Amino acid sequence: MDGKKIRMLRKERGMTLNQLADQSGVSKSYISYVERGIQKNPSVEILSKLANAMDIPFIELIRHIDRQ
Structure with missing residues (x-):
């Protein structure tokens, strides 16, 4: 996962x-x-909370951060 994204x-x-x-x-x-890439595997729960706070559909967040 790319945390920079x-x-x-x-x-x-x-x-x-x-x-x-x-x-x-x-x-x-x-x-x-x-x-910063120190924590490379945040849980689905954490990612869901971040997506909600940024008003991004969860699936879109996952697609965006997993692109290489």
């Missing part, structure tokens, strides 16, 4: 890391780890 999607929506954390209920540090 999550960062790109977040920034495209004009969201800060703090805003995404607040709206998703996922900790800022965990999101940062995902975006």
Whole structure:
């Protein structure tokens, strides 16, 4: 999984890391780890929360981040 794409999607929506954390209920540090590639396998539950907070259909988020 490419966490940099999550960062790109977040920034495209004009969201800060703090805003995404607040709206998703996922900790800022965990999101940062995902975006930086330290945490490479976030759960479906985490990805679903991030997708909802960014107003992206879950399946679209998965398709976007899995593209090579």
